[in-house]
Amino acid sequence: MRILLITHYYAPEFGAPQRRWSALIQRFVDAGHQVTVAAPVPHYPGGRPTPQQRHTHRVGAVERGDHGETVLRTAYLPHRSDIGTRTADHAVAAADSLRRLLCRFARTSTRPDVVIATAPAVPSLLVGRMLALRWRVPLVAEMRDAWPDLVTHVGPAGAVPEKLAPHTRPDPLRRAVGLAIGRAKKAVHRAVTSWQQGAQVVVTTTGRFAEVLRERGIDDPQVVRNGTDLAGVRAQLDHPRGHHRELRCLYLGNMGRSQGLETVVRAAARLRARGVPVQVRMIGHGVEAPALAALAHELGAPVQVLSRIPHSEVQEQYAWADTVVVSLRDWEPFAWTVPSKLYELLATRRHITALLDGEAAEVVREAGAGDVLAPQDEDALMTLWSRLAADRSLAAGRDSGRDWVAAHADDDVLAARYLGILEQVVAAGRGASGAPARP
Template sequence: MHILFLTDNFPPEVNAPASRTFEHCREWVEAGHRVTVITCAPNFPAGKLFEGYRNRVFGRETTAGIEVVRVWSYIAANEGFLRRSLDYMSFMVSAIPAGLVVGRPDVVIATSPQFFAACAGYFVSRLHRVPFIFELRDLWPESIRAVGAIKRPSLLSALEKLELFLYRKATMIVAVTHSFKRKLAARGIDPAKLHVVTNGADLRLFRQAPKDEELAQKLGLRGKFVAGYIGTHGLAHALETLLETARLLREEGREDIHLLFLGDGAAKASLCRRARDMGLSNVTFLDPVPRAQVARYWSLLDASVIHLRRNELFTTVIPSKLFESMAMGVPVLLGVRGEAAELVEREEAGLVFEPENAVHLRDRLVELAADDVLASTLGGNGTRAAVKYDRRRLASHMLRLVEGCVSGETAVREVPAGP
């Protein structure tokens, strides 16, 4: 089977969509299928080309047996709605002709969060007359409304009409949370074509490991209780809450608790300035590292802080970093309500705190730092639970969904992980 996958994020980018797509496609190639990925030149999130790449009209490479086609796009940093929209739309325009010259696929898959890639996927599937699968990673444009990136109701309405059009035209929709599936069904999308394959972790890369003492020494973290945020520093993450928690800890003389931030994003520059203005000596910001090195930084953490704004939309999401934290045996401090909180509490892999509540997060950090037995228990529970979210297992399940879609079968059993 020839699977054509459209995504505007792919390694060497290290965000969640890039990792999920690569790890799924790698497993499908190992299962004996031909996989072609159409993407753009790597530049996320800073909007700068990665070293060794050019923003060409058309280029080919092979990664882990995956045929990768990179097309031209308007490159912009992950900030500013207009420029990002031009980025998304230019990829759509470039991806459609590229989809016609890579050989006829048996199925076309396109992934969100933004759905201009899905638009391209739909058109390519129609031109090839093959099924179209929409992988739904985010309820876009609802998430744009949640962070206030668009304020014009007419524009949001137009985007929502396009969103519903794609949902209805998709042969199958694979959502990353059960909440997404329920939301789409409530909006009138045929439940028979809605399936769930959650995010997970590559257990070959992320697994429990002793603290990297050499790295801890280099970063000045030896002897500290390190609470880390690893991932995109975006508008949705409200990381100002973590800085306020650091201020509270410093004022209380608890500088033995240190906050480590690893990653980049639209909010990072302002967060760094704010931390400097607040004089936070108990906070360290680090630039992104290649994915193969991320596990070294996870090993430094005594707790993982995962946080999103206090918004109803975010009760439907499960941040992918949650699964990496569990796989590494790092207890989670989760500031996300809804399905993610239910998962953490069900697996007993961490403690939940109220989103955007710096005092509550401070209390949770102090509690965990004072109780080695609790921290060890939560971390061990996470490691055991992570087996259910092994990326290989999830990729295999999605492959069965894809095969069923191509063959015309609709009754494919859901992966048992999750509610």
């Protein structure tokens, strides 16, 4: 089977989409399939390639990936962290990938058997749809998490922002801009739903979002979770009794608006004021990292905000911790999502402090892997960490988390499921067209 993947994020970048596809493609190639990936020159998360990436990867280059896949490098647009320049980057990469793929697969005999387009970025879906129609091959639209809902989720038109006083009306210009943005987001939402409906299969990473897609008219969406390589995650042992006095709390991952990590900083500051020994480490990158560090300094919170570390150093941080934190804001689309990092945390055996709702909360409860609190519930977090600090046995390691991953979210299990979906859609497409099966 010849597989084409269109994605905006790919190795050697680090991140959830990159890790997912590296794991899947390794197993696809090992199973004897040919994989071509169309992806921009690496430039995540900084918006520009590093000097090494600029030297190694060129626009238009055809590279051999780490697993034997072919990688076609497309153009990109240097960007900042704001949604405007990032969306422009997505559009530039998508347009260039369309042009280059049409040239690369001009001959019918070389064309893929199936096209996979994955969001984010949303324009990749449009490119996948156009190519699949032109080549008359099946399209698999993969919606990582609740895309585009996480971007397009808006409140009632003209709603007054929370920061305004209750009796203050926004000025006309601000209201007009807000309404225009709301209309644009809704237009994007309608377009993406249309592209999804045009795919032969839509793959999502959670059962809750699959239900949402069914309600929107998507026929039989398939669920292939994010996951982790269970064999590659070390099971952490409990610390010896009396090893350290403070409760060690670790957050490892993105520090954006979505995570609501100011709740963690404020809770830690209040616990210190009450004499509860707590130490928090936040490690990663994101637009909110400077603000979190400033808040911790302002409040005198026992919180370190540290830069992103290589994956080779992650296990050392898990070994340091007593509990690991997963946090999302109380936004409706987050009830349909599961942070990809959660599966790795389950595999570590560490106690999980979960400020989550919806399917992610259900996973933690089902795995018996920690304590689930309402998102952004500062008081509940203080109560939990006070209990764990007083009785460290409550944060003891849990084998049940690794058992859950082995059954539901190990990379080998997920790749086999994904290949089964691809083989079915390709077989159905050939049957409908009457084309002979390729060897």
